[in-house]
Amino acid sequence: MVEDEAFVALAIAGALEDEGAEVAGPAATIGEALDLAKDVPCDAAILDIDLGGIDVFPAADVLRAKRVPFLFHTGHGTRRELKRDYPGAPVCKKPMSIPDLVGQVARLIEGGDETA
Amino acid sequence: MQARAKQNHLEQEVDGLLHQPGAARFLDDVAVDGVLYWDLEKPDQQWVSPGFWERLGYESGLDLNDGASWQRLVFAEDHARLLENFRQHCLDPDTPFDQTIRVRKADGHVVTVRCRGTALREGGTPVRMLGVQTILDETQAPRIDRQLSELIEMSDDAVMAWSFKKGVCRWNAGAEKLFGVSAAQAEGRDPGILTEAIYPEPWQEISRKLSSGEQWSGEVQRRAADGRRICTSARLSPVDIAGGDILVLEIDRDITAEREVREKLRDHNRELNHRVKNLFAIIQGLIDLSGTDASDPILLTRKIQARISALAAAHLVSIDEEEVQSISFMALLEAVLRPYDEHKERLSLVGDQVRLPKRAVTPAGMIFHELATNAVKYGAWSRPGGSIAVAWEEIAGPGGQPRLSVSWRENFGETAGDGGIDVEGLGVRLIRQSARQLGGTAAWEWQSEGLMVTLEFPIGDER
8 A cells, every 4th residue: 555645544554454454554655665566465556646746656567567456546637647557557536435445446356467 | 915905895894884873973983093894703804994004104005904914013912902802892792892002013113002892793793893993192101111110120029921932031120039030040931940839730720721811820839049948929810822822921929928827827726636635535534543543522523623723734834835845844833733832831842944845744744733632642741740842953864865853852740751652542653654754754762751752754855
């Protein structure tokens, strides 16, 4: 899980844990995000895009290479590059209710590799 | 072309026509130097009364009644305008056909001729044009021309005339100034290529419009001779379309500054929009989290209120200094912590003049809010005689990047000892996560007088 806003990060992490998930992170910087993506095996990832002004994409690329499905959770408007560069990744726009977001993660995991 | 004129069928028709009351009255009404009669069904055929050409110094009896001679002797742009007016007049008889044209005399001088006429219609369809020419004061037109030229020269806007085939033929001082290119350098060049113009639509489309006699206007990105990017509001008018070439009058107004302001505003809007959405997400998270360990709705409400107030206080500090990309650390602490110690007895703030990047406002604000609420609940501010000292200094991190080192030192007063914080509680998790958001660390230790929290994080603009 990558999210730089503490409240958002802890709330989502808590909700995922309530559903029985084990949460790696939350990573708040691109450095932490890259470490997580490289080193921690996981079934799915939630990626906030803007980490204090730096884009999360290098971590997304690592996940894609490892065929780990992920979704973007962002407050930015739809960026055209997103659809182009990561066609399989759902884009969840902030503010999304936390249960809805958790539902999206569940779908990612059910879809397995096909969505990434 | 210089053959002797024969009486053609149109002249014969004019002879007949002059006996008609309407036509005669029209000619009577105007003092004329020439009469034009034009077959609209065969537009290359026209008849101009011979006296007109004689008055312009042409040998009497020359046949100048073909379209080519007319085009050679009349200024091309005036001719184009005349044709346009004529088209309008044919569509709508109430639109007068009346304009001045510049005509070359035999001796090379130019006279201005007022050209008026009326389309004669059969069943509503214009079949003939009856026109008259009046030679105007020969001295007047050049003076007006000269004054117009001076006006164009003095204009701050870039004004230029250029043709598709021959390039620039006029380039005023405004154009020299705006593009940094002298008239001599511009002469014969294509102004679009010269200024590296990027049009908002394909040039073929603009070219098609101009070729069909339409004006085009829009915002054009260009590059001045010194390499500076400029933006102009451009208007291109085809003043003459002849011989496969188009003469264009172009006026460019510099809107670079205006556009920059507009773009900045758009960026601000986008950023604001992002911040608002983010804020909604934060509030959502905040409510969700605050609810996890609360059973009493009144306490829960207070907790949420306090957290939102702290967020708002931190945010206000950042919008008070909208024009800068950083905010004063002292101002942030004052905004978040002062409400807990209005009499300045139980809180001391001591440190360097340090500024934080704006993105640090929310996490830093939340850290100090959580520390303060913890102090009220379990720490120094929950104990008699307790006080808190916050001290900070800027230090050099790895690679010389500036970092901020902050110590939050609680004095438990009469009840010194450990405790004073719920290390497993939400507050501590929030502080840790916020410190990570800042790219830094938070650590807890207990000294003889009470709890001490040390924070460290980078405050450079780049992470």
